[in-house]
Amino acid sequence: MTDKERDRRITDLGTLKALAHPLRMNLLRALTIARVATASQLAEQVDEAVSLVSYHLRKLAEHGLVEEAEPQSADGRERWWQPASDGVSIRDEDFRDAPEKAAAHTAASRLFAQQRTDAYRRWLDERTHWGPEWNRAATSSESSLRLTADELAELNKDMLALLRSYDERGRAADAAGDSEGRENVAVHTYTFPFRA
Numbered sequence: 001m002t003d004k005e006r007d008r009r010i011t012d013l014g015t016l017k018a019l020a021h022p023l024r025m026n027l028l029r030a031l032t033i034a035r036v037a038t039a040s041q042l043a044e045q046v047d048e049a050v051s052l053v054s055y056h057l058r059k060l061a062e063h064g065l066v067e068e069a070e071p072q073s074a075d076g077r078e079r080w081w082q083p084a085s086d087g088v089s090i091r092d093e094d095f096r097d098a099p100e101k102a103a104a105h106t107a108a109s110r111l112f113a114q115q116r117t118d119a120y121r122r123w124l125d126e127r128t129h130w131g132p133e134w135n136r137a138a139t140s141s142e143s144s145l146r147l148t149a150d151e152l153a154e155l156n157k158d159m160l161a162l163l164r165s166y167d168e169r170g171r172a173a174d175a176a177g178d179s180e181g182r183e184n185v186a187v188h189t190y191t192f193p194f195r196a
Contacts, residue, residue, distance in 0.1 A: 020108035
């Protein structure tokens with residue numbers, strides 16, 4: 001096991017293609033939430049065969065996106081996995097120097113956006129099953145701002161810092177055994193220029 005990076009910046013086409021597979025991305029998300037898990041546990045979450053999940057975990061490991069974790073039980077046959085970093089970042093500037101790279105980046109970005117949309121749709125379908133406190137707390141909003149490119153970059157940096165502070169708060173509470181009332185919460189943001 002290695003010390004985790006905060007965010008792993010993906011700069012090569014092979015790693016981007018490895019990640020831009022629907023099942024692999026779902027596995028990485030599930031593993032990020034669980035922090036450590038076996039292929040069997042993940043297979044149950046994604047409703048796939050253990051052998052298929054094991055194959056895709058090995059592919060993610062080949063690209064340094066997941067790694068073996070310390071065993072969490074006495075069963076020596078179980079292989080435990082964990083994310084190799086707390087997150088990944090994929091930047092346009094790393095994939096615009098060749099048409100194949102730009103096309104792969106666009107395809108991956110579309111897949112990630114679709115998966116996020118699917119997750120939000122699940123919330124919409126299931127929100128009646130959550131308590132009123134969660135329905136009051138959850139939100140959907142859209143803002144249109146007039147910014148420069150530098151101001152947009154600053155806004156993104158500030159929002160990421162705020163999200164990290166809440167992530168650290170939640171991790172500290174979990175480590176202290178204070179998980180009462182805590183749930184996994186997704187925050188999806190998209191910032192992009194447009195012309196009306």
